[in-house]
Amino acid sequence: MRALVLTGPGKAEVQDVPTPVAAAGQVIVDVERVGVCGTDVELFTGEMSYLHTGASSYPLRPGHEWAGVVSSTGEGVDAAWIGRRVTGDTMIGCGRCRRCLSGRHHVCPDRHELGIRDGLPGALAEQLAVPVTSLHALPDTMDATLGALVEPGGNALRSVNAAAPAPGERLLILGTGAIGMLAALFARAAGARVHLMGHDPAQLHLAATFGFDGVWTRDTLPALPWDAVIDASNSxxxxxxxxxxxxxxxxxxxxxLAGTPSTVDTRDIVLKDVTTVGILGASAGLPGAIAAYADGSVDPRPLVAATIALEEVAAVLGGHLPDRVGPGPKFLVAPRRERPGVTP
Structure with a gap:
């Protein structure tokens, strides 16, 4: 089958690789849609911290925001999964350690991160092998585009839940990329008064079309009381x-996550009595994201700039965008030899 392979910093190509076979406890998914994420860009450029700590290494097959249809199952897996449209958890723990057994598999010390850390090839391929325990079935009303947006949606929803804005409270989101915009959509659905701050003109224009309470640059940001702030930037x-x-x-x-260390004065945290939370992964947010997409309370589809072919991914990772794209911050990939075209 065809798969995108990162062979070194700034180097990526579509290669013919062995077709996966489901091991015990696994399924094979025919991949329909895959999101291109900022993490994929950092893996491509070589900036990703895992490449420097040894958790990841080249050659590497990326892709962790995905949806597809189960085509076969391994030993011990219910055959009823075959034909189901699914997405999956990026974080795959060992299942045995204290963290996994307490529901914190996303920080398991021996975890795989699909398409990110070494161990499990990612979804930028025609087929994908994943543990059945990581699957989330999608409702029949959800298409593959929505399915591929579940993983970033789960991250955004976890961020909003951690910010915990009560209805009517004012939430400021720093960053108008995919996660920032998704967080804004989930927060508004929860009744918060949502403001965003960014710097990219196209993203700011798109954000303004959603009718949020405010869309600002750093220079225009008003001096309002912000009950909670989400930093979804890479600055x-x-x-x-x-x-x-x-x-x-x-x-x-x-x-x-920035490419270089950030400095925060913990004295300010203490003296302002501020609660700070870090978010790693979408795991606990996946069911909620699926439910919100399915009932229509959150519609992320306007965030998709285009759906591209597998052969176009390397150029996008390198910052070279197709000629015709929409204003959204998210690119999706159709890896199975269809003619995708631009998403409205």
Whole structure:
């Protein structure tokens, strides 16, 4: 089958690789849609921290935001999964350690991160082998586009839940990329007064079309009391700004990762009595994201700029976008030799 392979920093190509066979406890998925994530870009450029700690290495097959249809099952797996449209948890723990047994498999010390850490090839391929324990079945009303947006949606929903804005409270989200915009959609669905701060003109324009309470740049951001702040950016300067902006006794959630270390003064956390939370992975947010997409309370589809072919991914990872794309921050990939075209 065909799969995208990262062979070194700034190097990616579509290769013919062995077709996966389901081992015991696994299923094979015919991949329909895959999201391209900022993590994939960092793996491509070589900036991703896992490449420097040894958790990841080249050659590497990325892709962790996906949806597809189960085509075969391994030993011990119920054949009723065959034909089901599914997505899956990126974080796959050992299932035996204290963290896994207490429901915290996303921080298992021996976890796999599908398409990110070494161990399990990712979904930017025609087929994917995954443990059945990581699957989440999608309702019949959800198509593959929505399915591939569940994983980033789960991250965003966890961020909103950690920020815990009560109905009518004011939430500021730093960053207008996919996670920031998804967080804004989930927060608004929960009744928060949602504001975003960004710098990309196209993303700011798109955010304005959703009718959020405010869309700002750093220069235009008003001096309002922010009950909670979510940093969904990749800027090393914004974690400290989030802490500076939030109201005393407020909440700051960090889900964005910068390429270089960020500095936060913990004295400010203490003296402002601020609750700070870090978010790693979508695991606990996946069911809620699926439910919100299925009932229509959150519709992420306008965030998709285009759906591209597997052969176009390397160019997108390198910052070279197709000629015709929409204004959204998210690219999806159709890896199974169809002619995708631009998503409206």
């Amino acid at each position: 090393p300067a914004l974690p400290a700004l989030a802490l500076d902006l939030v109201e005393p006794a407020g909440r700051v959630v960090y889900i964005g």
